[in-house]
Amino acid sequence: MLTINQLSVTYADGTRALQEINLQLPAGMVGLLGPNGAGKSTLMRTLATLQKPDSGQIQFADLDVLQQPDSLRQQLGYLPQYFGVYPHMSCIALLQHMAVLKGIHNKAEQQQQIDTLLQLTNLSAVAKKQVASFSGGMRQRFGIAQALLGNPRLLIMDEPTAGLDPAERERLHALLVTISQHKLILLSTHIVEDIENLCPFVALINQGQIVQSGPVPSLLTPLQGRIWQSPLRPDDSSILLSESYRFGIPTYRLLSQQQPCAAAVPVAATLQDRYFFELQNKAVTDVAA
Numbered sequence: 001m002l003t004i005n006q007l008s009v010t011y012a013d014g015t016r017a018l019q020e021i022n023l024q025l026p027a028g029m030v031g032l033l034g035p036n037g038a039g040k041s042t043l044m045r046t047l048a049t050l051q052k053p054d055s056g057q058i059q060f061a062d063l064d065v066l067q068q069p070d071s072l073r074q075q076l077g078y079l080p081q082y083f084g085v086y087p088h089m090s091c092i093a094l095l096q097h098m099a100v101l102k103g104i105h106n107k108a109e110q111q112q113q114i115d116t117l118l119q120l121t122n123l124s125a126v127a128k129k130q131v132a133s134f135s136g137g138m139r140q141r142f143g144i145a146q147a148l149l150g151n152p153r154l155l156i157m158d159e160p161t162a163g164l165d166p167a168e169r170e171r172l173h174a175l176l177v178t179i180s181q182h183k184l185i186l187l188s189t190h191i192v193e194d195i196e197n198l199c200p201f202v203a204l205i206n207q208g209q210i211v212q213s214g215p216v217p218s219l220l221t222p223l224q225g226r227i228w229q230s231p232l233r234p235d236d237s238s239i240l241l242s243e244s245y246r247f248g249i250p251t252y253r254l255l256s257q258q259q260p261c262a263a264a265v266p267v268a269a270t271l272q273d274r275y276f277f278e279l280q281n282k283a284v285t286d287v288a289a
């Protein structure tokens with residue numbers, strides 16, 4: 001549904017934020033996962049036609065996005081990473097204003113869409129309050145409501161769950177699943193759990209390059225049967241993927257063909273394992289025999 005070919009973006013100071021990116025994304029929820037500075041926001045802004053690439057092509061359905069940015073904007077909803085400062089306007093007044101900017105001039109249609117979106121995002125009760133007074137979670141839900149004006153086919157969301165408490169994050173997940181029918185929702189995050197919860201398809205980005213993309217199960221298959229969890233860090237040739245703590249006790253996740261030490265138990269591979277593996281710039285064939 002969305003095809004990206006040889007897309008490169010270089011900033012004025014010479015930073016090569018995107019380097020010849022190629023991607024094919026299907027409809028549904030797609031995760032763009034990468035560490036800080038990987039190039040996620042640059043890619044999202046370029047897809048949203050807010051900044052121009054040095055070179056490359058973007059095709060959305062039958063639309064050449066870089067040649068027809070205005071046509072793309074009519075089908076696009078965008079939730080930026082930072083909204084900046086809100087004007088002192090009520091939620092409903094701001095949505096009415098944004099509806100006009102999106103070309104929804106008919107008052108009855110405007111009202112009907114806004115009412116539906118306020119209900120969907122659970123903001124009806126606070127519609128007359130100023131958005132500037134909203135909590136972080138309410139602002140994100142407002143951000144989604146404005147992005148959904150005009151029923152866009154492509155929804156781009158840059159780190160939508162950043163800074164939300166667990167209950168707000170769950171609410172947002174439920175909302176995203178509800179709206180994901182018949183759309184491509186591209187969701188960027190560095191929170192692996194968000195992608196595991198929501199996205200059947202993922203693209204991993206690191207240092208301006210797509211290092212893997214595909215249906216999540218296909219990314220896990222090469223690691224199955226090779227992931228081990230151990231309370232000790234073995235002194236062998238296994239690849240250390242991550243070190244985490246539970247109640248202050250360390251747990252190591254390791255990639256190895258064989259049991260790395262007597263304390264290691266086999267566990268199912270997760271997206272987080274693949275992500276940490278890719279950040280080490282290794283190929284699956286590097287796994288110790």
Ligand SMILES: Nc1ncnc2c1ncn2[C@@H]1O[C@H](COP(=O)(O)OP(=O)(O)OP(=O)(O)O)[C@@H](O)[C@H]1O
Nearest residue numbers: 011013015017034035036037038039040041042043
């Ligand atoms: N306006 C800019 N001028 C120069 N360099 C920039 C600019 N914006 C981003 N960069 C650089 O481009 C690279 C990619 O940045 P980008 O913000 O796209 O990454 P990101 O994956 O969204 O990171 P984060 O998760 O921290 O938001 C980084 O090295 C960043 O420092």
